[in-house]
Amino acid sequence: MTRIAVDLLGEGLPFGPLLEALPTALDADPRLVLILVSPAEGVREELARLGISAGERVLLRSATHTVAGGPAALRQVRSRRDAGVRVAARLAREGDADAMVSVAPVESVVAAAQFTHGLLPGATRAVLAAIIGRQDAGVVLCDAGSATGVTADELAQSALLGSAYAALRFAVEAPRVGLVAPRKALLDPARRLADELLRSLDLNYAGPCTVESVLARPESAGQDRAAAGWSSVAGSDRRLEVAVTDGYTGDVVLSTIRGVSSWERRGSAGGTDAGLDPAWGTLEDPDVRGGTIVLGVDGIAVHAEHTRGGSVDAGAGGLLAALRVASLAVRGDLVPRTRAAMATLVARRRALAGLAG
Template sequence: MARIAVDLLGGDQAPAVVVDGALRACRADPFLHLTLVGPAEAADAVVAALKPAERRRVTTEITPTATVPGAMRLVAEGRADAVVSAGDTRVAVVSAARELGRWPGVRRPALTAVLPTAAGRVILLDVGSAVDSDAETLAWHARLGAAYASVVHRIPAPRVGLLTIGTEPGKGDRLRRTLPALLYDLPLPGGARYAGLVEGGDVVLGRAADVVVTDGFTGNVLLKGLETAYALTGPPAPEKDLPPRAALLLGVSGTVVVCHGAAAGPDLAAGIALAADLHRRASVAVIADLLRAQRGIAND
């Protein structure tokens, strides 16, 4: 059983779209338990739509406001296994760091998304958490992305690329011009290696890197631009192979999945399913252990 705390007020169309997503998720997974965090009327709408047998798998945490901190607190207290929210990203990141705590060495947690590509999938981080990253933050994004690729997607020796405006040395702003030297020498978990500079087109093609590292501002712009283009023209992958439109917050001591503010019911359901799968595989704990072990070896 996976116990997921769901923020009922998160999203542009909340609570209606969250109610829809929660109903879809509950009916699709008989081993799911939802705790709906929000005002009583929104929670009652979900419970009322469920069959009597399904209602035993749904509880409520009545919180008229501050639903995201309330949901994080459930995980911190051991009353839930993961949080799903489509609310304000900044609130989710700050609440997760405060209620769950950050991993040692991680100053800026990263929102990690998976995008469809012509060659399969690519892991992109950050997509909105740390919008004004420095070299230390992007180096940590490289570690986090490599560990995520290795543990969750079982990619052997993931290739980590740095997003910039050209693949020739010296391209980009001051940060992108100085960072490659650091990344070349940076020990990465999972046998990962720095694969060099990548451009936006490389993200669509998916052949140059398994993990693409950038700041949250650029990553969010790229993510939303690609999603809109894919919605108009179709994604470069079969529909059944599309990853969920949700991001995992890496760097905090708990499973936190953030969906888009414009998410529809199926997107919320997919985010809940992602959170449940990550919990069942103990993915966040395994990633943390891998990073801890890799840094210990590097420090030796």
């Protein structure tokens, strides 16, 4: 069985619509056990309405505090032991759950994962990874918004962690990694150093790439590779599976995807054709950053977007996506994979420092 602790409190938005996803999740995966972290009141009644009784596959745990996003996230996560995101993280750390999923603001999920689970040996910060692009040709975006500012070593961490995740997610042996930059002529000092470091690591590194080449969707076989989602690096023989950047740029990329996809759907609803694929976005729903996973921590933590004014379908879809990602990470031994990836970087650091072994 795969046990996932699900924080439904988040920042205090109504959780009723999220419960609509539970019958689908439980029916689709008979090995799934959900530990719902929620207020004491109203949950059993909502579950009963959906035909779910708390028991063997749906367990309840109480939490009393919510958390806010933004700059206050880390302080609130540390000070509110009974916050939903902290309770879910603690259940995973203490072995009562195999992973955690939370609808708290993404920065709160990152803070709880790093504070509760701790970083993997060799990691200096947590990294967010999101899937962008079509489901049949997705790209792991690292960092997808965990922090601003970046060093060459942190870009290398993102590349190694993202490669380990992409290998599991896309079932490829050697994911192709690109370093996102405006263009080669505009590489900043951190990216220039990162480019050198990435070439020295055991990675299938393709070199610098543009956001345009990462986001371009596959078209018919007769079209140009660069316009069809292939790496723009000379000599590339297949598309990228991992795009590495800083958290600020990654968050802008995700916001752009959601905005353009929302515009495209409004255009389609009005009878116009913007020429964009409705599946172009993060996971199945471009409005939901469902399934954004925290890498570099000694545990599995996944964020499911739960926005104010979001539709029932969007909220439920985000939670379903996050549950699928968490289950895959547990069953695919993602933490040991990422631990081994970080060991590669530790060995490289020692070599650069002139240390043996």
